[in-house]
Amino acid sequence: MTPPPSRTAPRWFVAGDLNGFFGLVVDNLSILGFIAMALVGIFGVPAEIVFGRMFPGTALGVLLGNLAYTWMARRLAARTGRDDVTAMPLGLDAPTSIGMALLVLGPAFLAFRADGLDAEAAGIATWQLGMASLVVMGVLKTVLSFAGDWITRVLPRAALLGSIGGAALTLLGFLPLVELLRNPVVGMVTFGLLLYVLVARGSLPVRIPGVLLAFLVGTALYYGLGLAGLGVPGFALPEPVRLSPQLPLPGLGFIDGLPATVPYLPLLLPFGLLMVVGGINVSESARAAGDDYRTRDVLLVEAFSTLAAGLCGGVAQTTPYIGQPAYKQMGARSGYTLLTGLFVGIGGMLGVVAGLVQWLPLAVLAPIIVYVGIGITVQAFEATPARHAPAVVLAFLPSLAYLLGIKLGNPDWISPEHFAALYAQTGAHGLPELAVLVTLGNGFIITAMLWATALVAMVEGRLRAAAGVLLLCAGLSLVGVVHSVDPRGGVYLPWSLDGLRAVIAWQFAGGYAALAALLGLLSLQRMRPR
Template sequence: MKAASDHTPVLWTPGDWNAFFGFGTNILVNLLVLTGLLQFVLKMPSDIVFGRILPALGLMMFLSTSYYAWLAYSLAKRTGRSDVCALPSGISVPHMFVVTFVIMLPIASATGDPIKGWEAGLVWVFFQSFILMLGGFIAPFIRKVTPRAALLGTLAGVSIAFISMRPALEIFMTPAIGLVCLAIILVSWLGGVRYPRGIPAGLVAVAFGIVISWLTSAFGLGIGDMKLSNVVSAFANFGFSLPVPAVDHVFSGFQYLGIILVTAIPFGIYDLVEAMDNVESAEAAGDHFPTTRVLTADGVVSLIGCLLGNPFINAVYIGHPGWKSMGGRIGYSAATGVMVLLLCWLGIVSLLLAIIPIVAISPILLYIGMLIGAQAFQTTPATHAPAIVLALTPHLAAWAKTLIDGTLTAAGTSASQVGLDKLSNVGVLYHGLEVLGGGAILSGLILGAICVFIIERQFAQAAAFALAAAVLTYFGLMHGESIGVGNGLGVTPTLVVAYGLMALFLFALGRTSFVLSTERPPATPELEPAE
């Protein structure tokens, strides 16, 4: 009988096809959105988009996915297991929008030069990369002291608010394509239905979406909106482009350092916590990966991409349990990296942007969001369910605020101009959304941890997390839109005091033997029957 160390893992399994297509289309959606932001929002020249940014991004993703495939191979070889699934990774989606709208667009608009915006984005990633590399050494300790329900609960909040909702809305805006594609995916990935010749469900869904969209566009039925002229113009971006150093552009962006650090530090911490959450998610699914190596790898590959001209950071993705449940193992990760490398180096992304309707891919993202939200409840004790719900709330607040801000901006106004009192009178508690949603991933983690420790009657640990919340809130890392100390009393001083009082109360409770009840309340309180 072979020892575990003598086991040679299989690099590709039939399930890798499903995971490759599902994960690959997920990455493809992000590439299409990212390219659209660069071209149509930032007005970036095509030679920069397809000749500098995408080639650097492609190399970054190839390095990242190859490294995580190697980590999975090493784990499978060491343990003798055949069910190890590689961590998914790619462009950080929240950061993609933040660096575009908060960093690059304002600077490009102020200077009238999109290249200046690009350079500022490179500096943003430069600092984020070092925060990740340094943070990797404290992440294992944070994972050790933080309850799983808190880590997975705040991750579920991200999945519901920022992964599931937009695809769900897109599906119901074009239901003739979206709902049918959703059904095609769900009957296979949840219902176990196999399509003829083992064709991946994701491929069937996207093929159906392409056919219906183009047919309805051809007959003017209004369901699809695909144009042949877009396909023809996309061929202009074909070519072979290798990444070249962009160190001079990185240093040019340092003139905007003051603006950049305001968001780079808190979002670097966001990356740190999100990566920990996703590693915890993988461990809950049975695959243990070293947190320090994961975070360091994210930082290193992001730095390489940045120095070659890519202003978008790499991140371990949410969704490992989803790809594993599809049968993904090792090969799907490396294959996705090769696919992205070819798409970016050959300029094929613009052609795909013109051929594939986004709504055909939306159900795949919704499915991943569903699994991550479910995992938080399935892999934690039932008694911790209230803590998971509490950890969700900051993300729902952040999502609602994002929609409100976008709506008001489109109308040429803002919440302050409309008036918070007027918004409150119609049920929109804007200030509450602003405070609760600020630093949502940290807020969700801390609130979830406090709740878990209260449920377990470990009041000293709950007090420690409440005290940590006071410190983080003082510096604006929780419940704040920017870091700092305000006028010396903290960014949101009332909340700092409130968390401090909560910590004192919980600490005092932990030091006394006085207990109101010796019985725990039931996980699900029974309701009195209606008369």
């Protein structure tokens, strides 16, 4: 007869919680640091707005989510009588948080500036857009929390993981790689040390988390070389932004940002969808490690924390991390999520987190982002059936077009006048090449999902299903959800287009429709057994 569970309350902290705390805090600080470096250093958003307005609400989401997961772990431990239950780790999602900075907030700030707003007014408008974006994704995740299993049945893993894998390879891999190589000594040493401890699983002479060691070595090298006059040109000690404590309270500022979210919906909606699918996978991973959390509870917590962050001024969504079994192997239980939530949440409100982030060099932050991009890309292949690998590769291609669009849209490379006139040109042998690149890149995540879904259906012999997906692509391309002919990626009604823009939109839609018709005809033949 099985003995009844013990009613002894689980311990609040164990030795392994310290390792888990350092690992989870470094993950969150690195993402916050890259967001700040991208917005302030690359796009010129005022630092006071990033650190004083965006960070407190973003940190609040991490606090609320980790408190909820701590409570869930203690409840599971008490119910089962086990003292080895490990809480779900929650933090800022690396791909979508960095994607928000590079693809939504930064470009939006430049657009507001181009519309005549000064830096402060454009920064406030960008902050409100970020808040609204989180509210949109939070509402979407709340609704999809009740349909997570259906989503995973409809969309193959090649589509879900391939689309985010392409973004990870290009935006999290390539762009930060360029940044770390702008300071080669610091960047290469930090990146190489990360690869040694995280990929090669090499041993260290000291018993501290490998990521923390890489950060300490890289930061010391950066400031040591810089102060000795051996660093790269332009080295200077940071000028910390003076911040007063900010208590993020719910407000209605997101309402002013809602209209500005419309052009970015083809990015925001897939961002929210991917977190729901990721939450399902994380729940299964924790269940395999012995901690049976209810999937719907895991999803609702991440949806609630994202929504709360948006209402209180946050700009980056939270998610449960895939590494719950790894934290379990470290010996972490429920104390590490409690410590992380309190440190990031309260530190974000008091300005402590912002102070730490300001001293983290981009050459030290970029390597961890590159590693994250590599890991996500590898997972896209490992978690997908081998015969669907071509669909994963196909899903990578639209992100390459988006990457080229980012670089070609840089005014240091191509004049704004020339870039703005790209749809007024004519091609000698077809549509203008630059216009095709921008059109292919707009809505690239949804495009990647649909392309991979159609190819998986072809591989499995479901030609009519593939034709249906292609017809959906045709319809979405006519309204700009995918292949928007608006350089900013906005949506529209097809009859509002004129000139070459209309030609491009109808040509893309016609291509999808013609291929769908061909597959429909092929489906009428007798299929040979596979």
